[in-house]
Amino acid sequence: MKVKKTAMITRRPIDPSKVLAAAADDAAGGAVLFVGTIRKKSDGKRVRGLSYEVYREMAERKMGDIEAEARRRWPVIGIAMSHRYGELEVGEVSVAVAVSCEHRADAFEACRYSIDAIKGTLPMWKKERFADGTETWVKGAPIEG
Amino acid sequence: MKVRVLYFAAARDLASVESERVPLKERASVGDLAGEIVRLHPSLKALERSVRFSVNFEVAERDAPLRDGDEVGVLPPVAGG
16 A cells, blocks of 8 residues: 655645645545635634744654554554645645545544644644734634643 | 743734743753743743743753753643644
8 A cells, every 4th residue: 555645834835636636545445535625704803814933843843743643543544634824815725734544534533633633733823914004913822731 | 051932822912022041050951940030021020820841842840950052932821722
């Protein structure tokens, strides 16, 4: 069984179909793709965009850990994830995760685990830029680990 | 000994510095460094309770020991995704 993997922290726009393709495999019976995008409203305020900041070297290692843990817990064939940083506008893709497995239940669970771990364990922060010109760091949660 | 400290997001805003080398006494812990950076940048006190630290790219507790040349990240609550 061929094992594919990709993990990326990137400043460039994410193409979810490429993330899905990187996780796809003939041996898989299905793949689950999660795509996170920038919402237009936060706490009732209109958002113009988000600025993402990353501790890149640590985040890349954490992505490797997430992949390894997903493979340890589920029979993952292909897994790929990309997270963008820098300036993003409403509607743009901030993160994409794809997981392929022989059977869909494993793919759903492993993908759910991976996106939750991305949110919980990656050293990343975002600042919301509102339409009224104000901006603020999004209140996050203590990094897990 | 000295460690390299990297400040991120709200921590960088409050400290007004991205990174610096911080001298510490031998056998200092992450908790000792936490106290030292608040002494250097009193405005960081606002984050004192919510911030966590990484040592050489792994999350570390306050009692973790530091060594000369370690890279320490000052990590406010994270919000990726």
